[in-house]
Amino acid sequence: MRPDTGWRRAGQARGVAPFAPRGILQRMDLIDDPAPGQNAPEFTVSEISGAVKRVIEGEFGRVRVRGEVGRVSHARSGHLYFDVKDDRNLLACVAWKGQVAALTAMPEEGAEVVVTGRLTTFGSQSKYQMNVDGLRPAGVGALMAMLEKRRAQFQAEGLFDPAAKRPLPFLPRVIGVVTSPTGAVIRDILHRLRDRFPSRVLVWPVAVQGRACAPEVAAAIAGFNALPPDGPIPRPDLLIVARGGGSVEDLWGFNEEIVVRAAFAGTIPLISAVGHETDTSLLDHAADRRAPTPSAAAEMAVPVRLDLVAQTDALGARLTRALGQGVARRRDRLRDLSRALPRADTLTAQGRQRLDLAERRLDAALAAGQAARRARLAERSAHLRPSGLMQRLVACDRTAAGLGARLAPGLRRALDLRAARLAERSDRLRPDALRRDIARHRDTLSRQVARLAAAQSARLERGGRQLEALDRLRLSLGYEATLQRGYAVVRAGDAVVTTRAAAEAAAAPLEIQFRDGRMTPGARRRRKQTPPPPDQGTLL
Structure with missing residues (x-):
């Protein structure tokens, strides 16, 4: 039994420490007076820890620090x-897993931050702490200071090194865009790309503001770089990370370390188009190129198709002229060199003289x-005696007899070899072998016919596009297009176009062609014409 049997938890105790809650202890009637210093109550460690916890949580509640x-x-x-600390004291803070998210x-x-939460205690270590469920930087000045600190750190690590920037592809086949899809x-x-040079675009939807912005943007950049070149999803040749304008807090996701390191670690060239002209983020420094606006990023990504066509035509014309001039210069050079060569009879004179001398000898x-x-x-005829000839004849007879004995086996072996070859070749002439050969050749012929048809269709389609382009060029260069802008053509007699006022007096009755028809000045009163707009003039 505990020695303080004269005490019970009922009300406010006498002699209790100031932090004890009201109504914990109440002194009961004493049987005898205790010795001095022995009337203080005894508490367990858990009771003291719980009492302190209730006092701190009850007095402070939810606070901002x-x-x-x-x-x-x-x-x-x-x-x-x-x-969280100041120049004199320190406050321990904790945020549980659900609160961190x-x-x-x-x-x-x-x-420098402002944290929001509740004060509590941690009895296992006998300390008080703050359970944080909200945190924000302490003003724009703190954000900019944090931004400058990160910029200096990344600059020292070489993440902003200009030598590490990759050149943008001249004409990317596939462009990956990391932005909000809505x-x-x-x-x-998309509108700017369609106007300049239509290209294939892959959009990776991400959050461009808030807590999920930074991890989603970093995952999108890493995901595009992880695509295989020959996979089912084409690997982009260029990436664009884009977002509209906003405050420093709105764009803060693009200043996070994971986004900057993902942009630096990627192998695909990246254009940063975050915010408007005056907005700057750390991603702009880590990217290979910074665009002031998303539309400007699209302009950096692809060239103008019509400019490329015009440049190609100009280069083709220059090539044709250069080839013609080169051939002409070489023709003139050949003509000049041919004049310096000696005549043919001079070159063969000495040879003819040597031939005459050899003929005389x-x-x-x-x-x-x-x-x-x-x-x-x-x-040598002195050595041709009859005995020597007989010896040669005997030797030849023996050689012929030996060869005759070897002739029959050799012929049989040759016949057997040719019979085997004939049997082998006859197997190739069987109907099933012929059918296989015919089927193989028929497949080859079918593939060739299909390729020929595809090539003919492609050539006809290409010719059709060229014909349409020439027709559009003809319409754009014709004078009818000029009539649509408010001009008119004046013709004198015999449909001769006149361009001077002096020719009007001596000419036959004039004829004026507008964009909606022709008329003569004498018939103006008889025909009801719609008056021209006040902001358009006339050539008369």
Whole structure:
């Protein structure tokens, strides 16, 4: 039994510490007077801890605290522990896993913030702390200070190094856009791309504001870079991260570290089009190119198709002229060099002279050669005796007999070899083999016919497009297009176009052609004409 049997929890105790809650202890009647110092009640550690917890939570409730963030620690469970301090004291803070997901900003060491939550105690370590469910930077000045701190850090790490910037592709086949799918930004980009050079666009929808902005944008950049070049989804040749204008807080997601590092680590060239002309984010420094607006990003991504066509035509004309001039210069050079060459009869004169000299020496050379060969024949005929010829004949008979004995087996082997070859080739001439060959050749012929038809269709389609382009050019260069803008054509007799006022007096009755028909000045009163608009003039 506890030694303080003369005490019970009923009301306010006498001699209780100031922090004890009202109505915990009440002194009962004493049997005898205790010794001095022995009338104080005894509490368990849990009772003291619970009493302190109730006093702090009851007195303060929900509070807002402003200070500088100190140590920040992320637990494996997802809880967040950090300190908020000033120049003299420190307040321990904790945000549970569910509360961390709802925070609009994350605490960073050295940043000045305003935290909102409830004061409580942690009895296991005998300390008080603040359970935080809201955090925001302490004003725009703190945001800009945090932004400058991050910019200096990333600059020191080389994330903004101009040497690491990748060049933009001249004509990307596929363009990836990271933005909100419901805003006006994506419509502006698509409209601008359609006007300049229609390209294939892949949109990765993300949140462009709030807590989910930074992780979704970083995941989109990393996802586009992770696509295989030959996969079912085409890998973009260029990325555009776009968002409309807003305040510093609205654009803060594009200043987060995960977004900057994802832009730097990617291999696809990236254009940052966040905000308006005066808005700047850290993503603009990490991207390969910064665009002042989303529409400007679309203009940087692709060139103007009509300008490319005109430039190609101009280069083709220059190439044709250069080829003609080059051929003409080489023709003139060849003509000049041919004048310096000697005549053909001069080149062959010495050869003809040597031929005449050899002809005069030919008869004597033939006689000398004939005599020498006659002498060698007489010398060798002395060795042709009958006994020597008989020995040669016997030797030839023996050689012929040996070859005759080998002839029959050799013929049989040759016949067997040719019979085997004939059997092998006859197998290839069977009906089933012929049918397989015919089927194989028929498949080859079908593929060739299909390719020929496809090539003919493509050529006809290409010719049709060229014909339509020429027809549009003819319409744009004709004078009828000028009549649509309010001008008129004046003709004299025999449909001759007149351009001077002096020719009107000597000419036959005039004829004026407008955009909706022709008339003569004498017939103006007889025909009811619609008066021209007051802002359009006339050539008369």
